[in-house]
Amino acid sequence: MIIGLCAQSKEHCAPTISEEPLSERLANYIFDIDFDHELHAVSGNEKIFWKNNSPDTISFVRLYMYLNAFKGPESSYLSGANMNVMGQDLRGRAPEDWGYIQVDKVIQDDQTITDISYVQPDDDNDQDESVLHINLVSDILPGETLILDLEFVSKLPRTIARSGYADHDFNHFVHWYPKMGVYEEDKEGDWGWNCHQFLRQMEFYGDHGNYDVTIELDDKFVIGGSGCRQMYKEPVTDKPGRVETRFIAHDVIDFGWVASPNLVEYDDEWHHVEIRLLSPKSHASLRDRLIGAAKHSLQYFEDHVGTYPYNTLTILDPPLHGLRSGFMEYPTYITGGAFYSFPKGVRSMESLIVHEFAHQYFMQILANNEKEDPWLDEGFVTFYEDCVMEDMHGSSSLIDLFGYKVGNSTFTRNEYASMSNKRTSPITTVGYKFIGDYKATIYSKTATVLQTLKRYLGAVQFDEMIKGYFEANMFTHPRKDDFIKVVKEAFAQYPNTLSSSIDQFLIDALDESKIVDYSVINVGSAPSDETDDSGNTLYHNWSNLERKGDFIVPVELRLYWTDGTTSDQVWDGKDPIYGVYELSARQLRALEIDPERKLFLDIDFNNNSYTLAPDNGGIWKYATRSIYWVQNIVQSASFLM
Amino acid sequence: MGLMQIIKRGFENPRLVSIVYAIQLILAMTIGLQVYQVFGASIGNSLSLEGLKVGDAHMVINDLLNTHGASLSPLLGQVRWMVIVYLIVAAFVHGGIWHSLINGYDKVSIWIGGSTYFFRMLMIGFIMSFIFIIWSTLVWGPYLSKIRYWMEHLPSEEPILWGGIAMVVLWSFGSIFIFVASSFCKVLVIRDQEKVGSALWKGIKKSITKTWKCLPVLFLFFVLLAFLYLMHSFVDDWTFLSTTIGVFLLFVIQQLIVWIKIGLRVSTYAYLKDRL
Structure with missing residues (x-):
């Protein structure tokens, strides 16, 4: 069946640069769904093909049901965040503003499975429905493939943490379907389901596989998402005004999509990559800045990390009311955050595109467990965001406005150095157990550690090290030890001041909260x-x-x-x-x-x-500036006296 | 009267401009010298100082604030108090300027005018400032309180931005009107020896009819001030001003800008006096 998918997709679009599978393709999905924009919901069928690559016989499976985290205040995610998600106060929401995901039927081997329940492997909150436990009708032996047919409904909330709708026109379907957990060998060598509930300070984890997604919706919508479009807005027989779009994505860990009648599509290309920007009409003037940042990122990663193996990259520049869907990464699909008439000297929107693009490498191709090792993607991505931006714009890459200049790596380092309490949880703390300033530590401190390693090792040698890490771990789930291994090898191969103490350095930098001064x-x-x-x-x-x-x-x-x-x-x-x-x-x-x-x-x-x-x-320069500005302040303040 | 002639009026008595300038400079230096001392005591022996001169200052300033921020934050508090003190001083100084413009300038006119009209200037200043605060609240309060709602419901920030620009224009017109009214009140108090209450009433009435006629000239003054600000930004960024002589040159340019701005303020007063 998986091979069949590949053969079909080649007729119209090729999602990757390779005709051969790039990954083990353990979790594969076929969707046939209807989108009801009045309800902001999809309903339909999902077919899952999951390959058991473990030595165990599998009698049950676990699926992520992320949208249930937005079902109401009782979910572990919302109660853990005190009903405040990224500054958004969710108290007093109308019932229709919540979202949910509901599985109506599960079939295995032509038999309907009835032994289905929600489980809470991380806390005892029986109100949380973000993990579904399915006891199978028949066991899956090692090497066998499980095929499950699901009927499900996913209703979006008014946007929370990127998932959802804004007003009546903008619909962002991310983490919207029942998704397989990961059956893997843990750090102690035991096999089991790694399928955490959706908790605060937690992102995502999934196996690579193929997605074949057919969506029926009203003709007025512009639609974009992961992978390539094998069919775009083909009229549906006997349903006037309804069209179908089919996406194919290979060797990816997730699938996200957006539908809105008010987006404009701009197409561009970089070498083998079709770049598609979906943007509000009012952001037309930002097109070159956003696509330019994506192109430069593609080139930088090609030169310094490895080839981008996909043939498409879709960028959503969300409209203002959909901005809460911005700032996020999905396979071959990223969301930015831009503003009309933003000054060219402030490059945060470009920096954001670079950051989210970098996630194509760190979380997607190198699919680390974002829930347990968030530093392996967010920290690396922040580091590469700084590298790409400074490669593009020099030392004042982030801000260069009216004489005020700030570089990305300086900004990142300062974010860490300015933490009021640097004795937070160490970088390698499991995401949802982290205490302290999460962003400054996981993102900025990790990037600063990587910057330190690069500076001791040398830029060329560092690139060589990362290329080795990338090639050895692409399309797998790398862990801390995989990175530590290549670092130690590189510091042994290229001796420098830090080489003799690299083991202790890595412990102190990653597993401790020690301070260098x-x-x-x-x-x-x-x-x-x-x-x-x-x-x-x-x-x-x-x-x-x-x-x-x-x-x-x-x-x-x-x-x-x-x-x-x-x-x-x-x-x-x-x-x-x-x-x-x-x-x-x-x-x-x-x-x-x-x-x-x-x-x-x-x-x-x-x-x-x-x-x-x-x-x-x-010092005199700053003293004279102070005098000048104080003079200006008193002059302005006294204009009515 | 041409713009150059109007501007010239403000600089006819450089001594008057220089007195105001000197008062502002002395006050500002109390902050500037403290900044020098704090920087010197904190990082005065560091090689990082090189970065401050050439504009590569973000990291130097960041680390300075992280480590010695407690020494610098009281200076911000001092600036707040200094503004309040200067508002009172300004009532005296501006009374002197108006007196000199209306009754003729001599070596002591600024001091005589300042002492004679101090309380009346202070009263007009505070009443007009109160009106200005009410006006600003009326204009910006509803707009700012709606921004969060608009961000959740509007598909584009374009109307918010253009709406904001429209609000700036509206607010500026109102502010100019208040400024003109305030100026007319002061002229009426000094020239016609009106009482403050009566001057306020008449000044506001006069400003309703006359502000529109003054707008082109006042707008040109605003453009000149904006030009001076921009010029400073460019000059401040010039790398060759990172040598010790360059820093001194920068100081001279800054102070020249401040002096010219005071002269332009006097020019505006002279222009408005003639319009009443």
Whole structure:
């Protein structure tokens, strides 16, 4: 059946660059559904083909029922978020604003399965219906394929966490269907269903497979989604005004789609990739910026990580009332967030496109468990967002407006360095158990760790390491150890200051909440009574350094001498206080720790150096600016006095 | 009267402009010098200072705020208090300026005018500020309170943006009207020796008919001010102003802009005085 799907799709569209399967294709789906835009609901049939690649005989399966997390306040997701999701207060919602997913019939081997129930593997909340447990009619032996036929209804909520509808025209179907959990070997070596409830601070996890999705809907809708369109808006016989669109997606972990009559479609291409932007009419002027960011991302990843294996990329630029559907990633389908007439010098909308595109690699091709190891996608994606943006726009990649300049990697690092409490849960904490500033840690600190690794290793060597990680783990579910392995190998292959302590570095950076902060306390130079062979006076030159954090890393030191020369040393960074001393004919002028800013995790770069001859021009510049702005403020404030 | 002639009126007495400038500079320097001291004490011996000069300052400032933010935040509080103090000082200074424009300028006219009309200027200033706050609330309150609703229900931000621009225009017209009324009140108090209440009533009435005629000139003044702001942004970004001499040159340019802005304020007063 799976082969049949491939053969059919080749007639009209090829979802990937390969005629051969790219993944094991364990979870495959065929949908035939009707979309009722008045109810914001779909109903129809879903056929699941799930291959048992485990050594176990399977007697039950578990399916994600994500939309039930938005069924009402009692769900674990909403109660865990105190009814406030990303600033959206959900209290007092009208009953019709909630969503749900309901399975009306399940058939296996022509027999209707009746032993179906909701289970709560993560908490005891029996009101939560985000995981469906189905006891099978007949067991599935290792290597066999389970075929399930489901009749289901999915009703969208008014948008919560990207899923849903906005007013009467915008419908975003994501996490909208009964989806197979992942049957896998856990970290302890035991096989079982990894099918968590939908909880706060949690995203998604699924096996790769093929999707064949036929949607019947009113003719007025523009529709887009994952994969390629094998058939687009073909009239349905005997149903005037109704059309069908069929999508085919291969080797993907999910399928999302959008339908709205008020979107405009812009098509473009990059090498083998058809790029489709779905955007409100008023955003026409942003087209080149959004598609340009996608194209640059494709090129960057091609050069630095690996080839994008799909032939399509669909970008949804949501309308204002659908903005809560933005900022998200689905296989070959991403959603941005842009505003009419946004200044070109503020590139957050481009940065967002790059971020979501990067998820095609980190969560989709390298399909890590976003619920348990969110850092393996969000952290990596943030890092690559910074790389791509700085490759596109240089050091002021994020903001370059009226003389105010901010680069992406600086912004990311500052987000981590500015955390009021950096002793949060470590990076590798399971997503839904994380305590503290989630974004600053999972996204920004991880990206800063990766930036540190890149700077120690070198850009070319880092690329080589990531390419190795990508090729070894593509279309699988990589875990922390898979990444650790390639890092250790790379640091062994390309020795550098950090190589000798890379094992401890990775533990401290990923599994602990330690802080890096190295500081220069003072620098001094004074003549001694001694002279060198030429009769020149020798000077006592000294400097005291301090390790203010508990994260120990070897650091490079640069000594600046009054004769204009420099000399470098390495400090193992272990002692709380460390002294540098040199009796020399030259005088020490300044000392800098980590002069090349390799240790990007250091939370304060200002204290990394000390000079005896400071140039206060910069301070004066800020002092004069302060004077100027205070003068302007008092002038403006007193215009009526 | 041509625009250049109107502008010239403000700079006929550079001493008058310079007195106002000097008062503002002294107040602003109390903040500026503290900024210098805090930066110097916090990161004065760091090589990161290089970054401050060449515009690569985001990380330097970020780390400074993270580590020494507690030293800088009181300065923001001081600015708030300074504005309040200056509002009172401005009542004195502006009384002096109006007096000099109406009764002729000499070396002591600003001080005589300031001391003679201080309380009346203060009263007019506070009443007009109160009216201005009410006007701003009336214009922006309903608009801002609707934004959240619009974001959930409007398919495009275009009408919000253009609506916002329309509100800025409306608010600006109202603000100009209040400014003109305030100016006319002060002229009536000083020139015609009207009492504040009567001057307010007459000033507002006069401004209803005369504001429209003054609008083109006042708009040109606004364009000039906007141009000065933009010019400063460009100048501030020039890399060659990152040397020590360059920083001094930047300071001179900044202060020249401030001085010209004060002169333009005096020009506006002179123009409005002649319109009444």
